[in-house]
Each structure stands twice: as C-alpha cells, then as structure tokens.
Amino acid sequence: MKKIQLFILNCLIIALSSCDSFLDIVPDDIATIDNAFTMRAQAEKYLFTCYYYLPAHGLLEANPAIAGGDELYITESFRSAAHVHAWYISHNMQSSARPRCDYWTGADQQNNKSLYQGISDCNIFLENIQKVPDMTQAEKDRWAAEVRFLKVYYHYWLIRMYGPIPIMDRNIPVNASEDEVKVFRSTIDECFDYVINSLTEIINSNHLPDKIMNEAEELGRITQGIAMAIKAEVMVTAASPLFNGNADYKGYTDSRGIELFNPNKSEQAKKQRWIDAAEACRQAIDFLKAQGHDLYKYTSLEYTISDQTRAKMNIRNIVTEKWNQEIIWANSNSIIGQLQDHAIPKEGNASVGGNLAVPLKIADLFYTKNGVPITEDKTWNYDDRFELRKATANDKYFIKEGHTTANLNFDREVRYYASLGFDGAVWFGQGVTDETKPIYVQCKQGQSAANQIANSWNETGIWPKKLVHFKSVVGQTSGFTKITYPFPVMRLGNLYLLYAEALNESGATKTDVLTWVDLIRERAGLKGVEESWDTYTNNKKYETIDGRREIIQQERGIELAFEAQRFWDLRRWKLAFQEQNKPITGWNTQYSTNEDYYTEQLIYTQEFRIRNYFWPILDKELYSNKNLVQNYGW
DSSP, X not given: OOOOOOOOOGGGSOOOSOOSSGGGOOOSSOOOTTTTTSSHHHHHHHHHHHHXXXXXXXXXXXXXXXXXXXXXXXXXXXXXXXXXXXXXXXXXXXXXXXXXXXXXXXXXXXXXXXXXXXXXXXXXXXXXXXXXXXXXXXXHHHHHHHHHHHHHHHXXXXXXXXXXXXXXXXXXXXXXXXXXXXXXXXXXXHHHHHHHHHHHXXXXXXXXXXXXXXXXXXXXXXXXXXXXXXXXXHHHHHHSTTTSSOXXXXXXXXXXXXXXXXXXXXXXXXXXXXXXXXXXXXXXXXXXXXXXXXXXXXXXXXXXXXXXXXXHHHHHHHHHSTTOTTEEEEEEEEEESHHHXXXXXXXXXXXXXXXXXXXXXXXHHSOBTXXXXXXXXXXXXXXXXXXXXXXXXXXXXXXXTTOEEEGGGSSBOHHHXXXXXXXXXXOOBTTBOOTTSOOBOOOXXXXXXXXXXXXXXXSSSEEOXXXXXXXXXXXXXXXXXXXXXEEEEEEHHHHHHHHHHHHHHTTOOHHHHHHHHHHHHXXXXXXXXXXXXXXXXXXXXXXXXXXXXXXXXXXXXXXXXXXXXXXXXXXXTTOHHHHTXXXXXXXXXXXXXXXXXXXXXXXXXOOOOGGGGSOOOOHHHHHHOTTOOOOTTO
C-alpha cells in the first residue's frame, strides 16, 4: 500500500560542537524515499534522521524542564533576547493558540521538533530497512531496534507532556478514509502499555548491543542498557499519581464517552504498577552493573587537592565528565556549551550570560552537613538562616576564609557547595587548581560577577555550578573556553532513586528501600538515613511509607538538581501545584553591603494551575480533527 511520501528534513545536518559521537557524521546530501533504502549509505542517512528528532535535553530553548519550572529562574529580558519559551510555562502564560515548547506539532519553532513527524519518519524506516541489499541481517536488526526505541521514546515524551495521546504505530495510508485519519486519543493506560510492551519486545529481541564497543563512531546510539533503564523510568512514571488512576480527571472523556484516565482503578491495580516498576528497575540495575556501570567517584590524581574538594568533585563531575561510568545515556545531539554560558558568573566578561538563577527555595532543599533537612536538624538554627556570619579556616574549602555571608551557606552538605555558586563561595577550577590561591565568587554590586547588563542578569545571586565543567574558564574581560559534554539523560544514581521509590510504594521493607538511598548518600559523604535522622532530628519519619516518600523525593531534588528531572518529578507526583505556587526569592543583588545584600527579596510569585499539569493541544489540531479533545482547563 502506498504510504505518505516524505522528504527528509534539511535539518538532518546536525551541527554539534563535539566530535566524539556518531551523530557528528554529516550527510553529503539529502535523501528522499525514492533512494533512501537502495544502499546502506543512504539508509544510514535515514537512521540519522530518526535520531535527529531526539529532544535537545540540554538546550535551554528546547527542554521545558530546564527553565519551565521552579528550579532555575530567568528574567523576562533574557527570555526575550534568547527566545527561551519555557519562561512562558513557568509564568503560567501557556495558551492553546500557541503552546510553548510544542513537541506535538513543532509549531513553536524554538528547537522543538514535531515528534509526530519524527514518529512518521521512524515508521518509514521500519517499513523499508529490510529492503536494503548491502547490509547484513544482524545490522538491519540492530538499526531497526534502535529506531523502534526512538519511536517509542518519542511517544513517551509526548505522553509526559500531553497525557493521553493518539498512538501512531503505523503511518496512515494516503488513501485512508476520513474516519481512519481522524484518530482518537488512547487512554493513559493504553498509552503506557504501548510504550512498556514495545520496550519489552525490543529488549527481549536482543538486537541492541549490550554496550557501545566502537566509541569513536557510535557513542550516543541506543544500547540494551539504555532501553532497560528508560523502560524502568517509564514504568515508574506510569505508576505515579498523575497517571495511575488519577481521580482528579474523573469525567474527562472523549466523544465516545471513554474515560481517558481510568479514575476508578482499584488500589491493587495501582499498586501493581509500582511492583512491576520495581522489578524493571532491578533488572536494569543488575544488567548495567554487569556491564561495568557504577556510581561515579573522582579518582584522578592530576591535582593535589583536599578531601573536601575531592568530595565536591565527586558531585560536580557526575554530569560534566563525559561518558563516565555512571552515565547510562548521554544525548550526543545535545552538547552542553551554551548552557554553561548561563550557569557561570560573568567575572567581568560581558560575553558570558550567567543568567540561570537558583531560587532560595532550591538552596533550602539541600541538607545540612548532618544529612537532614535544614528545617529538621536540631543542631541547625533555621530561624537565623539569614543572619550574618564570618567564615573561618574550617570553612576555607567551601567559603572564602574571612568572608561574611548568611548562615544559610554554612554547615551544609557537600552537594550544596558542589552544586551552587554564591557570593563568597569557592569555585575550584576556572583556570586555578591551587587550593592555596582559591577563586571565589564576587557578585555584590561593584564586583566582578555583579549584574551589569540590562538583558543579562542573575536575579537571585546563586548559580548552578554543577552544570559547569571545572576546566571551563571565563576570561576576565572576554572569551570563554568551555569543556563541553553531552547532556546526561539517564545515569545510575537516578535509577537507584527510582528503584527506591518504586520499592517504597510497592510495600517493600524499610531496609530494602533505604539501601538504595544510602548508596547515594554515601557518595555525598553522608551517613545513612536511619543514623542521620536518629542522631540529628526529633522524628523517625523513615519508619513510614509516607515519611520515606518525603525523604526519597527530597533526595531526588538534591541529587538530580539542574539535570531536568525536578520539572517532571513534581508533575508525576502531583506536587507541582504545591511547590510551584511558592514564591521565587533571592538575595538583594543590587546592593554592595552585607546587610543590604543578604536580605531575601521577592522576585516572582508563581502561579501554577491544575490545567498546567498537561500542555494544551494546538487549536488548529482540534479544528482539523474533531475526534481530539482538548486537555482539561484549556
């Protein structure tokens, strides 16, 4: 049957700044359907086309999870200058006339590709790859498995954004009837079952390589480990409250009267989702450990550094040391250079942005040095967190000795100092690795990192240092030498915490659950959950499922800070309405004195509505297909 004839987009030419992955190969010309599968070389170009649609996970303009929530704040002037459309999402300014970061149609035109177009191209590839004459069967099977994974991943990305979607497992024929063209949205359970079952079939086929062997040419391509890890993430997402029998959407039906969210699902059926998710996580972890994956630790002897700095490097380099042993999947179609421009203080350099501002609420999220929340640690005075204090020699690896700053910055866990840059904070690297001559942030008015440019402004006075490679160097007046890296989509620490969450919700023992949390804490230099809460708090919330849930959620917020996870986590947990209606505050960056600077100022009062859990579908899509129903509230 004749299929829709599609030209491969000229966007095929992927301009990446790195040269360490197969995606850097630039096709010599643009293939069409007529000759795309006549020879291996042409089919390979079509393979690259299917990869092209991967969302640019680490691109500020493309991934709504970076600047579309409450983890990072950017000003309206920078939004305008840099076309960061996720700003509209964080400011409750979405609309069905123009959905921002629209991956359904790609109409937003800010590096947001139409994933339905990508799915269509994947279907064309799968329909034709077996016809290529000069390929081995094993190679055809591998490429087909990779593309099938991409097709399923694109469906998953759309489900997280829009909820129930039409499943497009096959392209619609050109001569299809009007009824065939005007598709309905599948129920949310049907959507997830399609993705999960498809991933299971891909994994069981064993056509994907266990790991990449030819790193010079193939880094970034899909492996068996990636498929298993993403399947685990999908299943945890499917089990989460937003998608798993969500009674808030009771009565949300299509024109056939079908409930799209199955609000009457039994408690046992909901729990079974968690049980199955835990098993998927366990299988993925076992497989990945057998392939040599492990939690990252900085073991380089290149520099003579203190134990405190080495502990910080354990955290900073998880993300920025490319292809390290913890990384399961890094998107080599999303090389992190530009993001570093906005995650680092200016140091007097007008060409560097430094625009990504961390709200004080996120700084509050990190534990004290005792590994418990700042609101629960009986040795840490939360009410006096904005009072001033001078750093001593005991603080010198974290805060400049003799520097006066707020109590908030003292006696915090190592991930606080590894992840955040703030006034007076030591910034290891930046061209200086001699700890006797530390570089530190100076961002009060009149200092080198102070706000000076109208459309380039860090509103809170706190930067996401974790996103900056320690060898990246900002020139004092111009230039920025960046060490780039592919954005990590999935790493082992993330998978450990997903496993802990799934175990907890499925009713596993306290010991089984906390084992995986404690592995993450150990790498951060913290004692286990039980010991920490017993010693430094007046409660034992780890004894209950609800209490462990709070601990796991906070642990994810800390461990995965600025890795584009919190945005989706708050949604799937149904906590975005709670968290994203809290004010965004920061330091008073327009002042030069300690007394004036260290006062909390209101920057923006967020407004998150129930409708914001899902994107609006573009109005034009509803006009052309009357069987589609708009998402709630739009």
